[in-house]
Amino acid sequence: MWSWLSVALSGFISISASESNQKMQAAVFKTLTMFMLVVMLWSQESLVGLAVWWVTLGLIISALADSLYLFNKHKRLCFSAYIGAQLCYSTSFWQQLSGEIVWWLPAMLLAIGIVVFFLMLPKIDKLIFPVVIMGMMLLQLNWAAGEVWLFSGTVSGSLGFLGTIILTLSAGLLAVHDYRHPIAFGRYLISGSYLLAHALITASLII
Template sequence: MWSWLSVALSGFISISASESNQNKQAAAFKTLSMVMLVVMLWSQGTSLGLSAWWITLGLLISLLADNLYILNKQKKLCFASYIAGQLCYSTSFWTQLSGEIVWWLPAMLLAIGIVVFFLMLPKIDKLLFPVVIMGMMLLQLNWAAGEVWLFTDTTASLVGFLGTLTLTLSAALLAVHDYRHPIAYGRYLISGSYLLAHSMITATLII
């Protein structure tokens, strides 16, 4: 419990520092939050499999993307890092699957994604290509986590699935807030939901 509270506190300090334009402090505390998630993952007494390595890699790559974003450097590398981090997370879920795929789940996610895309289109018209790429990556991440939940039907897998959906929500809020129309308390909502998503995805192998 204290470990999770430490992650949340560090994340809150990072957001507050970013709002105050103290970017180096924000990057330092964001790094601390992500590193603590990695430590929590590997400090368990049980043996971890391949999924843990993929989640660890996803956390570290996402950490790189976060710092580039906070410091406003290398925007193309920042975007590519976000995509790579999501790919690592999805791989961690895909490696847990065996057997037949439930096809109604991706169909439902795709339908919801198309509706949301057209609703957001007037707000993100200048970001069409990156939004489509990010959307496709998040869609398959949601699909992978959802398949694991349907296959295992455990609380941990449900937390992971909800974590990927939260990550998708955070990305959508970011696109609107940064590039079209500022949202009230947007930075706290975006960064808070983003850290919560990473924590929930990590928690799939902890709880």
């Protein structure tokens, strides 16, 4: 319990610092938040496997991407890092599967993704290519986590799936907030949901 409270407090400080334009403090506490999630993963002696390694790598890459984003540097590297982190998370879910693929799930996710894309198209007309690339990556991440949830039917599986859905929502809000028009309390909503998504994906391996 105290570990999760520490993660929440560190995340809140990073969000508040970002809102106050204290970029260094925001970067330090966001990195600390990711590091604490890594420590929580590896403090579970029973957790040994490729999934833990992939999630750990995803958290580390996410911390790098967040720092680049906060300081508005190396935008292409920042975008690639976010894609890399999502790929690490999806790999951690895919390697947990051993049964048959449920094809209605990707079909449903793809249909929802297409509808959302066309609804957002007037707001992201200049960002179509990066949005499509990230959307495809997030779609397969949602698919992988959803497959694990359907296959296992456990609480941990549902947490992982929920985490990937929230991560997708956060990315969509970020695209609109940064590149089209600001959303009321957008930074708190985007950053809060982003950190919650990472915490849920981590929790899916711990709980």
